Amino acid sequence: MSKKLKLVVSTGAGISAESGIKTFRDADGLWENYNVMEVASHDGYLRNPELIHKFYNDRRADLGKAEPNAAHRILKDLEKYYDVYVITQNVDDLHERAGSSNITHLHGELTKVRAVDDESKVFKIGYDVRTTPETVIEGHKVRPHIVFFQEAVPMIEPATELVAEADIFVIIGTSLAVYPAAGLLNYVRRGVPVYYIDPAPSRVPAGVTVIRKTATEGMAELQRILLAGIADKQ
Ligand code: APR
Numbered sequence: 001m002s003k004k005l006k007l008v009v010s011t012g013a014g015i016s017a018e019s020g021i022k023t024f025r026d027a028d029g030l031w032e033n034y035n036v037m038e039v040a041s042h043d044g045y046l047r048n049p050e051l052i053h054k055f056y057n058d059r060r061a062d063l064g065k066a067e068p069n070a071a072h073r074i075l076k077d078l079e080k081y082y083d084v085y086v087i088t089q090n091v092d093d094l095h096e097r098a099g100s101s102n103i104t105h106l107h108g109e110l111t112k113v114r115a116v117d118d119e120s121k122v123f124k125i126g127y128d129v130r131t132t133p134e135t136v137i138e139g140h141k142v143r144p145h146i147v148f149f150q151e152a153v154p155m156i157e158p159a160t161e162l163v164a165e166a167d168i169f170v171i172i173g174t175s176l177a178v179y180p181a182a183g184l185l186n187y188v189r190r191g192v193p194v195y196y197i198d199p200a201p202s203r204v205p206a207g208v209t210v211i212r213k214t215a216t217e218g219m220a221e222l223q224r225i226l227l228a229g230i231a232d233k234q
Contacts, residue, residue, distance in 0.1 A: 007082035007226075008166035009075060010184050012089045014173015014198055015215040018069040019094055021062065025175050025202075042150040045143070049133040056144040057130040060110045063092050064127025071172065071215035072098035074223050081230055082168070087159045089174060089181045091146055104162070106155050106181050108146035115140030156180045163187040170222065171196045173215050176203060195222055 013023035023029045024036075038044045039055040076099040078084050085102040086095050091110040095103045113131055115121035115138075122145055123137045135142050147153055163169060164187045171194070176182040185205055188194055196204065197211045197218030204210050211218040 004081065004083045005167035006085065006162075006165055007078060007168045007170065008085045008087065008162050009170045009172060010087045010089075010163075010174065010181070011095070011172045012174025012181075015071050015088075016066070016069075016090055016092050016094055017173065018071065018214060018216050019066045019092075021066050021092055021094075023173075025177065036149065040146070040148055042148045045148055049143070052144065052148075053131050053133060053135075056110065056146060059091075060125075060127050060129075063110055066092070066094065068094040068098035069216055071219040072100070074219040076100050078223065078226065081227065085162045085166075087162060087181075087184065089178065104155050104159050106147070106153055106159060108144070110144075110146070112145035113137070113142040114145045116143050117141070153180055159184060160187045164189065166192055168192065168226070169194045171198075171208075172218070173198055176201075176205070195225075197222065 013021070017023055024031045034055065038048065039052055045052045072094050075084060075086060075095070079101060084100065085104070086100050087104045087106060088095055089107050091105065091108050093109065093111050111126060112122050112124050114123065117140060121138070121140055123142065125131070131142055133141065163184045166188060169185070169188045169192055171185070174181070185194065185208075194208045195211060196208045197213060197215060199212060199214050201210055201212070211221055213221060
């Protein structure tokens with residue numbers, strides 16, 4: 001079997017929409033009902049940590065009731081034919097639960113908290129634990145293991161390296177509104193095919209093949225395109 005091609009996928013909230021998880025900027029999205037600077041920014045955390053803990057406790061509880069959808073599962077299935085690397089802006093664990101092998105979280109993980117005084121100490125707490133600014137784990141006060149606005153994105157470097165090695169790059173369900181994640185596309189080598197699956201893309205970068213469908217329908221179509229491509233080569 002010849003060496004597998006590297007399929008690098010960048011996912012946003014849209015891939016989890018069909019699992020019942022709200023996106024941010026769609027109608028009735030999270031940022032319609034919450035002030036992002038109050039519940040997802042570093043300044044907001046310093047001003048009102050109690051509100052931030054509650055916001056992430058509620059989202060974590062919702063996640064416990066959600067399941068991966070067909071789009072997450074197709075990404076796992078494609079591992080039979082490609083080296084698949086998922087780079088996600090999502091903080092849900094639906095890629096993990098669908099079984100994807102290589103996942104890079106750019107914006108953190110809902111199911112984890114970390115020590116306030118030592119960010120290398122990360123604790124998995126599952127879905128139902130509700131934390132407060134006073135919660136202590138192993139002697140450390142904790143905070144959500146989330147990258148707030150105004151904070152660095154530590155995983156962006158490894159993510160850009162993955163995109164630079166991609167043989168195929170796929171973007172699924174992101175408005176491409178938030179950097180540095182939205183800039184990953186700039187690291188794709190010339191000539192590498194780029195697909196963008198989104199029912200209502202807010203902007204379409206040049207040279208990108210758009211599949212104007214939901215994540216589940218779009219991934220089914222992309223799977224057909226990719227597997228036909230493999231069949232042609234055999
Ligand atoms: N399938 C695929 N895409 C969908 C679906 C669906 N069923 N429903 C909506 N979308 C698309 C929307 O058209 C939009 O382009 O998903 C995208 C969601 O965009 P956003 O809500 O902006 O989410 P995202 O791009 O992931 O936000 C990036 O912003 O607030 C921060 O940290 C937060 O990680 C988040 C970042």
